[in-house]
Amino acid sequence: MNAQNRTYKICTTISALLITAVLFPSLLQVCGLTGCTSDTPAVDEPKTQVQTAQTPAQPASAQTPAPAQPASDLKEYKPTGNPMFSHKFTADPAPVVIGDTLWLITSHDETAPNGRLNRNFRMRDWCLFSTKDMKTWTEYPTPLSVSEFKWDGTHTAYAAQMIPRDGKYYLYISTNGNGIGVAVADKPEGPYKDPIGKQLVTPAQCFATTHSWACIDPTVMIDDDGQAWLVWGNRKCYYAKLKKNMVELDGPVKTLDIDLKDMPFEEGPWIFKHDGRYYLIYACGNPEKLAYAIGDKVDGHFEAKGILMERSGNCGSNHPGVANFNGEWYLFYHTGANGGDFNRAVCVDKMTFNADGTINKVPFSKEGIFGAAEQAKK
Numbered sequence: 001m002n003a004q005n006r007t008y009k010i011c012t013t014i015s016a017l018l019i020t021a022v023l024f025p026s027l028l029q030v031c032g033l034t035g036c037t038s039d040t041p042a043v044d045e046p047k048t049q050v051q052t053a054q055t056p057a058q059p060a061s062a063q064t065p066a067p068a069q070p071a072s073d074l075k076e077y078k079p080t081g082n083p084m085f086s087h088k089f090t091a092d093p094a095p096v097v098i099g100d101t102l103w104l105i106t107s108h109d110e111t112a113p114n115g116r117l118n119r120n121f122r123m124r125d126w127c128l129f130s131t132k133d134m135k136t137w138t139e140y141p142t143p144l145s146v147s148e149f150k151w152d153g154t155h156t157a158y159a160a161q162m163i164p165r166d167g168k169y170y171l172y173i174s175t176n177g178n179g180i181g182v183a184v185a186d187k188p189e190g191p192y193k194d195p196i197g198k199q200l201v202t203p204a205q206c207f208a209t210t211h212s213w214a215c216i217d218p219t220v221m222i223d224d225d226g227q228a229w230l231v232w233g234n235r236k237c238y239y240a241k242l243k244k245n246m247v248e249l250d251g252p253v254k255t256l257d258i259d260l261k262d263m264p265f266e267e268g269p270w271i272f273k274h275d276g277r278y279y280l281i282y283a284c285g286n287p288e289k290l291a292y293a294i295g296d297k298v299d300g301h302f303e304a305k306g307i308l309m310e311r312s313g314n315c316g317s318n319h320p321g322v323a324n325f326n327g328e329w330y331l332f333y334h335t336g337a338n339g340g341d342f343n344r345a346v347c348v349d350k351m352t353f354n355a356d357g358t359i360n361k362v363p364f365s366k367e368g369i370f371g372a373a374e375q376a377k378k
Contacts, residue, residue, distance in 0.1 A: 073141055077137045084347060090106040102132075111343075122342070124145060134348075149175070151179075163228075171185070178199065203215045237255065237265050239253075258293055283318050293305060308320075334347065
């Protein structure tokens with residue numbers, strides 16, 4: 001073959017390869033005629049850019065932990081009557097006043113998966129609200145779920161109460177049969193964490209009762225001398241001192257000495273102090289009314305004084321919470337206004353004392369503290 005023919009064939013071959021590369025690039029790759037299969041691609045090959053184009057990088061949210069809940073996640077409500085909140089089912093209200101703010105912890109009756117009303121307790125976390133004027137309420141993201149307590153096997157978040165001490169916030173919680181726990185946070189809205197990894201009070205310490213749910217419904221107070229007290233129970237009312245660290249009992253568990261008369265203790269105690277005397281409000285009987293007792297010492301003797309609130313008529317249970325806020329006493333409680341025994345609703349009304357220290361009966365109120373008649377008094 002002469003030089004002219006060789007040159008012609010070489011040019012023809014190169015032209016064919018160029019046409020193939022343009023029209024059938026995958027064919028060349030299969031045949032190994034490109035550098036794509038090389039273990040060491042050419043320096044000038046934009047390999048990273050090609051990978052980026054073919055497989056977009058994950059968004060930042062998938063690579064780094066989610067940030068804390070922003071302020072925009074807070075929700076505001078202005079109740080117009082009882083129940084206070086209708087967007088979710090709440091129960092077991094526990095108010096606490098910290099500075100110029102009233103904080104309200106509640107348990108949470110979750111909606112059934114099928115959207116129907118529950119036929120049993122479905123409770124896995126607690127809710128948190130706050131107010132500065134009892135008119136506008138702010139709801140916060142969930143401060144605590146029962147899954148935080150690895151020792152609990154019931155997965156049921158019963159009543160709880162929060163109290164501040166020495167710059168920390170302690171939330172005492174109960175479960176359905178596994179005892180009472182404590183969680184701690186650096187701010188009222190949490191998040192709360194279990195600092196001890198075990199029960200603060202075990203069912204075995206509820207020695208005067210044998211049913212599984214005896215160890216529930218904690219209420220806590222710090223007396224004027226700095227001593228903290230924990231009170232709880234179902235069918236029997238128990239109490240114990242707390243150490244100053246607030247996460248250990250300081251001494252044995254005992255039963256509270258109460259002359260109940262014809263107002264038997266069922267559950268849901270709430271203890272507080274007013275004018276040098278100690279008050280214990282509790283759920284009485286079944287279906288439950290609210291009764292109250294008065295004592296001269298926090299560890300008794302107490303004497304039942306009367307019925308504070310009658311049965312709601314649409315819910316078998318009730319649970320009191322009391323707060324003195326902006327010069328007024330308030331009784332928080334729950335009814336079945338949103339759907340019965342397992343779909344409850346938190347309410348609030350004013351509570352007043354007589355000169356002898358007894359408490360006036362509090363009737364159920366549809367308007368509560370939010371109605372036109374109540375607002376006209378201000």
